[in-house]
Amino acid sequence: MEVDKGKGEAEETRKVAEADRDxxxxxxxxxxxxEVSKEAAARLSTVLAGMIAGGSIDDNxxxxxxxxxxxxxxxxxxxxxHANSIPSAALISSSISFNTAPxxxxxxxxxxxxxxxxxxxxxDLVEAANFLGMERLLDVTCHKISxxxxxxxxxxxxxxxxxxxxxxxxxxxxxxQELAWAFYDD
Amino acid sequence: xxxxxxxxxxxxxxxxQRRQLPSLPTSVHDLPDELLDRVLLGLGSPLDLIRAAAxxxxxxxxxxxxxxLGRSHDLHGAPRVAGHYYPHLCPRRRPAVAxxxxxxxxxxxxxxxxxxxxxxxxxxxxxxxxxxxIRHNRCREIIDSRGSLLLLTNEPWREHIxxxxxxxxxxxxxxxxxxYQGILRPVDLSDLPMLGAFLLDxxxxxxxxxxxxxxxxxxxxxxxxxxxxxxxxxxxxHLAGRSGGRVYWGIEDGxxxxxxxxxxxxxxxxxxxxxxxxxxxxxxxxxxxxxAGEDGVRVVRVHGEDLEVFGQLPDxxxxxxxxxxxxxxxxxxxxxxDWDCQFRCFPVRIVTAGNTFVVLTPAEKTWLFxxxxxxxxxxxxxxxxxxxxxxxxxxxxxxxxxxxxxxxGCNAAGADGAMLRRPRYTVxxxxxxxxxxxxxxxxxxxxxxxRAAAGAFWS
Numbered sequence: 001m002e003v004d005k006g007k008g009e010a011e012e013t014r015k016v017a018e019a020d021r022d023x024x025x026x027x028x029x030x031x032x033x034x035e036v037s038k039e040a041a042a043r044l045s046t047v048l049a050g051m052i053a054g055g056s057i058d059d060n061x062x063x064x065x066x067x068x069x070x071x072x073x074x075x076x077x078x079x080x081x082h083a084n085s086i087p088s089a090a091l092i093s094s095s096i097s098f099n100t101a102p103x104x105x106x107x108x109x110x111x112x113x114x115x116x117x118x119x120x121x122x123x124d125l126v127e128a129a130n131f132l133g134m135e136r137l138l139d140v141t142c143h144k145i146s147x148x149x150x151x152x153x154x155x156x157x158x159x160x161x162x163x164x165x166x167x168x169x170x171x172x173x174x175x176x177q178e179l180a181w182a183f184y185d186d
Numbered sequence: 187x188x189x190x191x192x193x194x195x196x197x198x199x200x201x202x203q204r205r206q207l208p209s210l211p212t213s214v215h216d217l218p219d220e221l222l223d224r225v226l227l228g229l230g231s232p233l234d235l236i237r238a239a240a241x242x243x244x245x246x247x248x249x250x251x252x253x254x255l256g257r258s259h260d261l262h263g264a265p266r267v268a269g270h271y272y273p274h275l276c277p278r279r280r281p282a283v284a285x286x287x288x289x290x291x292x293x294x295x296x297x298x299x300x301x302x303x304x305x306x307x308x309x310x311x312x313x314x315x316x317x318x319x320i321r322h323n324r325c326r327e328i329i330d331s332r333g334s335l336l337l338l339t340n341e342p343w344r345e346h347i348x349x350x351x352x353x354x355x356x357x358x359x360x361x362x363x364x365x366y367q368g369i370l371r372p373v374d375l376s377d378l379p380m381l382g383a384f385l386l387d388x389x390x391x392x393x394x395x396x397x398x399x400x401x402x403x404x405x406x407x408x409x410x411x412x413x414x415x416x417x418x419x420x421x422x423x424h425l426a427g428r429s430g431g432r433v434y435w436g437i438e439d440g441x442x443x444x445x446x447x448x449x450x451x452x453x454x455x456x457x458x459x460x461x462x463x464x465x466x467x468x469x470x471x472x473x474x475x476x477x478a479g480e481d482g483v484r485v486v487r488v489h490g491e492d493l494e495v496f497g498q499l500p501d502x503x504x505x506x507x508x509x510x511x512x513x514x515x516x517x518x519x520x521x522x523x524d525w526d527c528q529f530r531c532f533p534v535r536i537v538t539a540g541n542t543f544v545v546l547t548p549a550e551k552t553w554l555f556x557x558x559x560x561x562x563x564x565x566x567x568x569x570x571x572x573x574x575x576x577x578x579x580x581x582x583x584x585x586x587x588x589x590x591x592x593x594x595g596c597n598a599a600g601a602d603g604a605m606l607r608r609p610r611y612t613v614x615x616x617x618x619x620x621x622x623x624x625x626x627x628x629x630x631x632x633x634x635x636x637r638a639a640a641g642a643f644w645s
Contacts, residue, residue, distance in 0.1 A: 123214065130221055138224065145214070146228025154240040161214040163242050167591065174590040175240050181362040182236035182586075 024052065026076065027061030028069035034076040040083040046133035066131050071124035074117065078137055081109060106140045114144040153183070215244075222248055223257075230262035232582045239588055250588035264333060265581040271328050271336065272573035292336075292361055326357075331578035332385040334360050335399055339383075340368065356383060356401055360583060365396045369611050371403075378405040379420035381435060381616065384428070386447055388610070395583045404433075404445065404614045424465050427472030427539065430481030434472040436465020443616075450614060458505050461485060461496055468549075471539040476560065484508070486544055486559070488534055493544065495559055511562045513546070520555055520564055538576040545570055 022038045042049040051057050064072060106114070117125060122141060129137040149157050158165055167175070176183050217225065226248055229235050235258070239249040248254060271292075330337040339354035359366035381404040388398035406420045422438040434455075435443040440462045442455040463470060469489075475482020475497075485496040485505075493516075495509040513534050517523055537545040537554060545556040554571040557564050570577055 123217070126217065126221060130218075138221075142221070142224045143228050145225045149225075149229060149238055150231070150234050152237065154237050157238060157241045161241075163214065163245075165241070166243050167240075171591050172240070175246075178588070178590045179236050179363070179586060181364070182233050183240075 024048070024057050025059060025061045026072060027058075027063050028067055028072040029065050030069050032069035032072070033061045034069075034072055036076045036079045037083050040079040044079055044082060044134050044136060046135070048132060064131070067128045068124060070121060071128040074121065074125050075128050075132065075134070075137070078113060078134075081113060082136075106143055110140045111144075114140055117144075219248065223254060226254070227258055227261055230258070230265075232265055232584055232586045236586045236588070239586070243591065246588060246592060249586075250592040255585045259584065265584050267579040267581050270569070270577040270579050271331065272569075272575065272577050292359070328578050329383055330385045331580055332387070332399070334362060334395065334581050334583035335385055336361065336578065336580065337383060337385045337401060354380070356403075358385065358396070358399060358401060360396050361580065362583060363396070367396065367610075369401055372613055375405050375613060375615065378407055378615070380404065381406050381420070381423060382425050382433065384433065384447070395585075395587065400610055400612060402447070402450070402612045402614065404616060406616050424467050424470070426465060426467070426470055429472055429474040429483045429541075432483075434483075436470055438464045438466075440465075445614070450612065452616060457485070460507075461487070461505060463487065463489070468535040469533070471536055471544070473539050473559075474541040476541070486536070486539055488513070488536060488546070490533070493534075493546070493557060509559070509562055511557070516557065516562075516564045517548075517555065520566055522566070537574060538570070543568075543570070547574075 023035045024038050024041055026034045026036060028034070038052060042052050051062060056062075067075070114122065114125075122144060126138065126141045126145070128134075129141060148160055152160065157163065165172075214222070214225070222245070226235070226238060226245070229238060235249050239246040327339050328336055329339055336359050338357045338359065340357045355371050356369040357366055358369065383401060383403040386400040386402050388400045406423065423443065424436045424438075426434040426436045426442070428434070431447045433445040433447065435445075437443060440456065442457060442465070444453045444455050445451070446453070470485070470487040473484050473486055475484060483498065487494055487496075491512060491514050492510050493513055494507055496505050497508040498505055517534075533549055534546050535549050537547050539545070542559055543556050544559065545554055547554050552574060554574065555564050555566045556568060556571050565571075
């Protein structure tokens, strides 16, 4: 125990050093460790901000059991990239006042960031962002998913998202009849 | 120290790892409802929403939810304008849509119904120079649009009538859903000149669809027994424009008649001396503010060789000239301008005016060009310069009505029933007294006419 305690003290000092370096360590469900800037984590994630403020950040890696390593890697990647692009983020938000866009339109780098994700990774990232309370990342990922739906026919949407058609043939016909103009080019 | 190593080896392949965690979601099915809502809220267009709602039951439930549709409307606003209708386009003189796709065609509208049971008087004005101009376009004409709805006049073919002496029947239609509703004119008022007819919000929750509209037509009754010199005649009252929930008519004696669309009350407005004139539509229009979504009122007019824009100062409400441009110089900058006729082509006439532009033509020959009010630059490339007349914007219907395969009790049907009982057609009869006060109005709504003339609606 003594040894452990000593180890704990050593950890304590290291923690102070780490606090100086402004990073936090996150641990995925499968035990991988990731390091992310404390400032960016607190700014982008309400959950992490609460943890940092409440002192519940574990230096050995704060356990995030619900998030897989791939998703967490993307989260950390996003935080780091976001930290590097604050000026343009401010610029975008200033242009929103007259832009009636539903979400704050993703910036170029955010667009690229979600574009390179696979289908599964994207949905995992949505879940992770939701769990961590990262509103902006949630906006960006959900925006990407709705972009994937736009301009597609119901069949194409089912194919893209692997959705099972749970309507009967008669119901589908009824649905198409109700608003026939929306299906005119199918 | 080993930790540092572990932390840094991000680049290790871990593609297979998530497969060991079957609890993790991998598809849109596993998103919780609030995230699904969030994704679906990104779909702004009613078209995308309707198609998404046809993929599976869960999505349809989410989209058909009234609070979801409300939030979507708050986020995206009303559906964007999908296209414009222009007059004079198609071969059979039906109004046609010029810049939108197939769902906006008007070919579904029936020909006007036979009028055998209703004697129809025809007015000819042989002395009127206007007759020759009216003849070609009297049959069916778009006179207003609102959201996804159009208001058309409905006349028998080739009947020569003076718009100001004969009130037409109407058709309200929604081109995309191919639904329409005919409205017969009130028989007892049909010899009164009509000052205008407008589509208004029905005041219900139905958005801009066929279940939520009102038609307002304004008739002018010249007070014959008390006629005196100075009472304006109908033909000296010109519809100047609509802005910020008000309709403006200019009377040639220099006053403006203003109708508030929500209260249906008339008032009289007098512009400062520098803005007064005959208020003819060819030289004077009331338009909206420069900033979209604001209720400002501006006036654009052709005065001599200048085009002038007037606006109100925000604090004092005083009218001042905002901009002015010399049309002779501006037109000379247009490519293809015919130098030979430049001196006899004044005055220039206003063809149509929007909040951001004015379409003009020289008086002596039709040669359309438009002026952007923001920059005061002239141009000829825009589609609007190819049609003589007002363009009417049309949008997709909102909200999408998703009834099929959605179980939501009897609420929807109840709301619809209540909607049908609202008066759909309001007639305002404006009497002008010799003194010039225009406040004696009479409002008659649908129920009265439904009793007076059975079958006042047809469809």
